[in-house]
Amino acid sequence: KDTLAYGSNDGGKTVHRDHEKLAELIEKVTEKLGLAKHRVGKSSVEIGGPGDLEGHVGLDGKLYVLDLGRLLPPEAPSSLATERERRSVFYRLLRPELLYRYGKPLCSDAFTGWDDGDPAIALKHAQEVRDATNYLMNNIIPAVAKHLDRVGEAAYIYDKKNPDDMLDKWASVGSEKLHSFGLNCRHMGRLRSHVTLKSLRSLLLHICVARTLKNLMAIEMRAMMKLNNIPTETPFKRLFVKFWNTLLLDDSIVNPKSKIFFWTQDIKREVETRFPECLSKEETSVEYNLHDALDMKFLLVLLAKLLHIRLHQKALEDILEHDEFSLIETDVLHMECGIKKQTIVDFCDAGTLSITASLVTSEVEKRRLYAAASRAYDNVRRRLPHCPVAQDNYATAVFNHALLENRLKIRQKLLNRCNRVYEELVRSRHPWLRTSVFDNYAVVLEENAKLAERQKDMECAIACREKLVKLAQAKTDWENQPPPAPGVHFLIDDFDMPSARACALSQQFDSR
Numbered sequence: 001k002d003t004l005a006y007g008s009n010d011g012g013k014t015v016h017r018d019h020e021k022l023a024e025l026i027e028k029v030t031e032k033l034g035l036a037k038h039r040v041g042k043s044s045v046e047i048g049g050p051g052d053l054e055g056h057v058g059l060d061g062k063l064y065v066l067d068l069g070r071l072l073p074p075e076a077p078s079s080l081a082t083e084r085e086r087r088s089v090f091y092r093l094l095r096p097e098l099l100y101r102y103g104k105p106l107c108s109d110a111f112t113g114w115d116d117g118d119p120a121i122a123l124k125h126a127q128e129v130r131d132a133t134n135y136l137m138n139n140i141i142p143a144v145a146k147h148l149d150r151v152g153e154a155a156y157i158y159d160k161k162n163p164d165d166m167l168d169k170w171a172s173v174g175s176e177k178l179h180s181f182g183l184n185c186r187h188m189g190r191l192r193s194h195v196t197l198k199s200l201r202s203l204l205l206h207i208c209v210a211r212t213l214k215n216l217m218a219i220e221m222r223a224m225m226k227l228n229n230i231p232t233e234t235p236f237k238r239l240f241v242k243f244w245n246t247l248l249l250d251d252s253i254v255n256p257k258s259k260i261f262f263w264t265q266d267i268k269r270e271v272e273t274r275f276p277e278c279l280s281k282e283e284t285s286v287e288y289n290l291h292d293a294l295d296m297k298f299l300l301v302l303l304a305k306l307l308h309i310r311l312h313q314k315a316l317e318d319i320l321e322h323d324e325f326s327l328i329e330t331d332v333l334h335m336e337c338g339i340k341k342q343t344i345v346d347f348c349d350a351g352t353l354s355i356t357a358s359l360v361t362s363e364v365e366k367r368r369l370y371a372a373a374s375r376a377y378d379n380v381r382r383r384l385p386h387c388p389v390a391q392d393n394y395a396t397a398v399f400n401h402a403l404l405e406n407r408l409k410i411r412q413k414l415l416n417r418c419n420r421v422y423e424e425l426v427r428s429r430h431p432w433l434r435t436s437v438f439d440n441y442a443v444v445l446e447e448n449a450k451l452a453e454r455q456k457d458m459e460c461a462i463a464c465r466e467k468l469v470k471l472a473q474a475k476t477d478w479e480n481q482p483p484p485a486p487g488v489h490f491l492i493d494d495f496d497m498p499s500a501r502a503c504a505l506s507q508q509f510d511s512r
Contacts, residue, residue, distance in 0.1 A: 022057060023055070035049055042116075052114070072093040074094070076129050240327075244327050
């Protein structure tokens with residue numbers, strides 16, 4: 001209490017703004033995030049961010065900020081919401097990417113008692129947040145659906161015997177991808193309702209069901225944790241195996257009537273609760289068995305990933321190879337802890353691995369280290385999809401790995417991955433794009449052309465050479481154009497307003 005200099009720690013009875021430097025720094029950040037300054041409760045003190053945010057001047061003289069859980073504005077509740085649903089304003093928040101996209105400052109305390117000092121102003125703040133929520137529902141979600149549809153059916157069809165490809169397809173519409181557009185994962189059901197591609201609708205359905213099953217499994221695991229005080233994962237392995245085999249409709253485990261009821265009613269209710277509008281009218285019918293619409297092998301890979309469960313590699317290969325399968329305890333290799341950490345940790349790990357790889361002399365060790373660096377940078381770029389540095393570093397690590405790979409198929413696969421990353425980077429019209437990205441992409445295209453010539457694929461080689469010419473012109477145009485204003489740039493053509501610099505680049509560089 002003695003160190004509090006900004007915000008409130010007593011429910012708004014006392015609101016502090018006592019340290020000018022601290023206030024200036026906090027309000028600079030909240031302004032950049034698109035948060036409106038407002039009076040908190042009955043006080044006359046204006047702050048940026050939520051009323052229960054706390055800024056402290058530590059005994060060491062350093063400045064600290066605590067309680068940032070409600071930093072972002074809430075998503076407006078429905079006018080028909082129950083009392084319990086109205087409390088969702090304390091945890092269902094809008095994404096920061098959406099605030100950048102929306103461009104109007106919003107109040108973090110809208111729809112809460114922290115913003116009831118002046119009823120007229122509180123109503124104004126609530127309406128502004130409702131407008132932003134409507135913008136999300138009526139503009140962003142349909143536009144993202146159209147953007148994803150434009151990619152084509154083939155982009156969302158996975159290799160049924162390749163778990164890595166399954167996870168890649170999941171990542172193409174996973175949480176990081178949706179977050180980059182300003183969508184929370186809870187809107188995946190609404191996104192599916194706007195999607196038209198059959199393969200994408202199927203992919204989104206699998207993700208929604210997998211996330212729902214993860215939550216149901218987590219409830220059972222927490223209940224078991226209370227019963228078992230022994231620090232061992234054996235009971236949890238047994239629980240997961242039983243849970244999964246029940247989902248497979250194993251008659252030896254579950255009553256036939258119960259299993260049909262689960263897939264025709266129970267799971268649908270759970271999915272719709274967590275992902276509104278996910279299921280079509282036909283799918284919500286009690287006659288429709290959702291189990292028949294799902295690939296249970298793909299669902300197993302997704303569920304294991306979400307629950308941080310490592311399956312034995314040989315067991316997973318056998319499961320993907322055969323039509324009929326069930327799990328046994330020995331198939332579960334390890335149940336890992338899901339630890340969240342700051343992205344800078346992975347960034348530093350990846351950088352260290354890349355530097356170490358460049359210093360060692362053994363090709364085998366180099367290849368292993370660059371592969372590890374690629375995985376670490378992949379984690380970074382998925383969390384920071386708008387960071388060109390993360391994307392560039394990832395592609396560079398993958399490219400270095402490709403150069404050391406003797407197997408041509410693997411090398412081609414890695415080079416294709418670099419191509420996709422650089423292609424998206426060059427077309428991203430990101431204001432912080434470095435000209436070195438163009439140079440790095442040129443090196444990748446040159447290597448692709450050489451590999452194609454080596455494989456007698458002259459059509460591919462010619463296409464790479466043509467891209468190199470267009471890329472050189474695009475680089476020149478990029479360097480000569482004035483830089484756009486800083487900000488987050490989205491790749492949704494339907495409502496994005498690209499800068500003149502971006503338009504010039506798009507015209508010069510044809511990724512196809």
